[in-house]
Amino acid sequence: MSQHETKKKSTRPLEIPQFTPKDYGSFFFAGAICAMLSHAAMTPIDVVKTRIQVDPSFKGLGFVSGTRQLVAKEGSRALLTGFGPTAVGYLAQGGAKFAGYEFWKKKFTEIAGDQETAVRNRTAIYLGAASVAEFFADILLTPLEATRIRLVSQRGYATGLVSGFTRLAREGGIRELYAGFLPIICKQIPYAIGQFTTNELCHELVYRSMSEETKRSLSPTAQFTIALGSGIVAGFAAAILSQPADTLLSQINKGHGPQGSMAYRLTQLAREAGFRGLFAGLGPRMIMTSGLVASQFLMYDGIKHALGAPHGLEIHKEVQRD
Template sequence: MADQKPFAVPQFTSKDYSSFFLAGAICCTATHGAMTPIDVVKTRIQIDPAYKGFSLLSGARYVVKNEGPSGLLTGFGPTAVGYLAQGGAKFAGYEFWKKQFVEIAGDQETAIEYRTAIYLGASSVAEFHRGQPCQHRFFADILLTPLEATRIRLVSQRDYAPGLVTGFTRLAREEGFSGLYSGFLPILCKQIPYAIGQFTVNEFCHELAFRNMSEEARQSLSPSSKFGIDLGSGIIAGFAAAILSQPADTLLSQINKGHGPSGSMVYRLKVLAQQAGVKGLFAGLGPRMIMTAGLVSGQFLLYDVVKHALNAPPALEIHKE
């Protein structure tokens, strides 16, 4: 171990992290907003008995038949606003914590050996940690929770309110703080596995693609080849993120719809999980996998485009060659 040299890592500046934050905010808001129609159908399948057994296509047709095309855009407002801060803090936080854990490893060989732990740790901590520079991530979850609660009410109760402001106001007026934040624990249980699948699987897909490729070949990749690798990695990472976070996503929809017994949140989640069973917890997984594959792949592609436009540095890589 004595002959190992320290691993030279980039020294990101505050401007770099601001660029990471802005790029993450733009990519998450754009992709989540674009996926609103699929999210509407997915949520209905999870909580509305009338949609039991529906596929994504049949569910969308049923929404349009009963509510018109505008029904597929229900909840667009809270979705776009909620994921603006959440996405920025998640991407900037991942860049920050991956660098921190690599520096803790001390050298390149150790970082590569424990890269799985680094990916898992960075994605998990970025999703929850309060401290600098991703303290905004914790407050983003605080912002996201009532907006997600509002979105689910708008989607599940068609006559609840005409939009974001009126829906949020009604929820706050009728149910107060407990109604706005009833989904805070489920959101954390959903977002952490989601981030793990999104970032960790994406890293390994890129590693697999580049493993038998020389540095010269990597640098000379055509734009279409690089796009194909990025798109494929993002789609696979999206599938993983959807599967890992699906049970908590189902429970979040149930909690925000007011289902379950009274009592502590842990008790309510336990009872709802037992009532749903494995099949019920994974209801709507098909539409959500399609949605999440589009979300994650789109986010990574757009994130790189915005970073490039902002002249932000590339991400730190610790792939095994």
């Protein structure tokens, strides 16, 4: 067989599902619900993590000791501070992120032009889709995240979501509501990259060693175990990649740092914190994020299935097998 014939044979047409507006609506709904439930459930861990990052009296404490100190000083209700902004913010962000990832992964795969090119560049497709989807989702998240951090870090700031958001908007306007936009995309885009790309590659690594018959005959328990394990690893990756910007975001919303452009403030805060300071609270955040990411993927797939939505586009390497 000639080289031209071999190349022609290997360059197969794209096998891309044609998602309808209803499908994207299902993706959005599933992403919104799974993100809202998972982040809301992790509120106590996030409260302790944020206090360790921004409150001098919590400096050097771990998750357990930080939790004990918070409950001793402010009562157990303090662990649910910021619950409202967390739930509403991630309802909007999760829907936009998951539906956006499905949309942009399909769009970038179409741009690749053929199956071989798409598979060869699949990591770049995952990175691009996660980054673009997260950018637009963060436009919805940023004002609510600013409200949450202000409620958590400044005791007595407001009684809840509505009063906190209203006060922040009244006193600071759009500028304060979006003061954390640059650090939040610096945090959330690496987070999304770790979440989606690592999850895709973990699934590929597991399934690549299986025959088609084995994959079709996997028990529900085996499928659940693979999904859970991939989600946990993806959560660890997401936490590590996004931790420095997460620390800076908490500092910015607390009002720390010098005056000047956002880039200058971030640079100065990073210099003051140092490597160790930027990764303060990483332990509890890794615990939180592994649970978040794993539960999100499990719920996302379950909700999509219940809604009758199709599976997302797969461009794993095993599709090249003849």
